[in-house]
Amino acid sequence: MRNKHSTSVEQRHHHLDNYRSPDLIREFSKVFIDSINHNLEGRCEADLPTYFQHYAPKAVEYWLEKYIECTVLNHWPREHGMFMLAQASELARGHWFMHRHQGKTLDVSVFDRLFQVEARAVRRDLDNSEDRLTAWLTNISVAVLCNDQAALDEMFKVEHKDLCQSFEGQPIRDIELAFFDLFRAFLIGESDRQRQIQLMKAVIPVLTDEILIEACDGGEYWQDFYQWLRFPLYSIISVCWGFEDTSLDDAVTAAMDANYEYYAEVEPLQYHEPTGEKSPYLLENDAMFHTITTAFLAVHYQRTNQTISFDSKYVPLWLVKGEGPSREDVLANPPVFDLEHVLSQT
Incomplete structure (x- = not known):
């Protein structure tokens, strides 16, 4: 079943199917194959406690980036x-397990390898409090x-106190905690109507410009960030929970348009x-890839069998509907990373 209010959707493209010619796809693929194979080989040889202590969050970002570069752009x-x-x-699961137990010696199992690690915070690029919420939200969306249930279970255990742990930066703002509560409840499957209303009411006051400016400590950058990249997620949840009569198509299209406007008009003005x-x-x-929106649609589809009526490389329906190979299958039989195999569909 598709979205019952489906409409004719005009999508705004900013990287087209012919963004890279076959020759460029081949050249980029060579570089990415070398990088991926080097990463996998290096991890096998690495001192795992040190690797995870210092590089796990960055490694999560690396693999998501490679997914986007290779699957979205190189096909x-x-x-x-x-x-x-x-x-x-898998790396995100290990990272948040360590993050929740800082100061302790932990037995960690990642990629079927067991080791001990002294858990302590070493990230210095999460000084902005919103970055901590974004890291959690992006990780759990992946x-x-x-469909990594073990990782989901671990990241659902994250609480306010875990996000509030200082990375030698500013304290986390109330606005981040309110959005964290809303996003977590939606992803975990909160079904109590009164609780849903309570969570949304905690966010609604911030939707006015004056209160948003105050909530973001007067910072224009974070005000724009929330207006363009976070409030559309609130709208998607509101539609999925049945509090708005807007179609899911329209809510997702609006989120995609807001994403485009932010990166086309707002972000470049900062620099x-x-x-x-x-x-x-x-x-x-x-x-290039709307990780969080795609994940929100995936959990909604799992619960209702409803989704948007259009496909998009920014929000691909095969991921929303879980139509590709399973995580278990690809880990049991890893794909071969060479030109013959990665270019077999181009």
């Missing part, structure tokens, strides 16, 4: 894409997309870069 097969998402999800179609930020990971 690699779905089994290679699912393998990369599975790598990111776990949704590859005095070209805007519009020439904005370099349209090639940011979050501009």
Whole structure:
């Protein structure tokens, strides 16, 4: 069953199917194959406690980035894409397990390898409190997309106190905690109507410009960030929970348009870069693949068998509907990363 209010949707494309010619796809694929194989070999040889202590969060970002570069832009097969998402999800599970137990010596199992690690925070690039919420939200979205239940279970255990742990930066704001509660409840499957209303009411006051400015400590950047990239997620949840009469198609299209506007018009102004179609930020990971929106649609589809009526490389229906190879299959039989195999569908 599709979205019952489906409409004719005009999508705004900023990287087209012919963005890369076959020759460029081949050249980029060579580079990415070398990088991926080097990463996998290096991890096998690495001192795992040190690797996870220092590099797990960055490694999650690496594998998600490679999924976007290779599967979205280079048209690699779905089994290679699912393998990369599975790598990111497994690393995210290990990272948040360590993050929740800082100061303790932990027995960790990742990729079927057992080791001990002294858990302590070493990230210094999460000083902005919103970055901590975004890291959790992106990580758990990857776990949704590859149906990694162990990773989901671990990241659902994250609480306010875990996000509030300082990375030598600012304290986390109330706005981040309110959105965290809402997003977590939606992903975990909160069904109590009164609780849903309570969670949404905690966010609604921030939707006005004056209160948003105050909530973001007067920071124009974070005000824009929330207006363009977070409030559309609130709207999707509101539609999925039945509090808005807007169609799911319209809510998702609005989120995609807001994403485009942010990376085409808002972000480049921060750095005095070209805007519009020439904005370099349209090639940011979050501009090319809407990880969180895709995950929200995936959990809604699992619960209701309803989804949007259109396909998009920004929000691919095969991931929303779980139609590709499973995480278990690709980990049991890893795909081969060479030109013959990754270019078999191009």
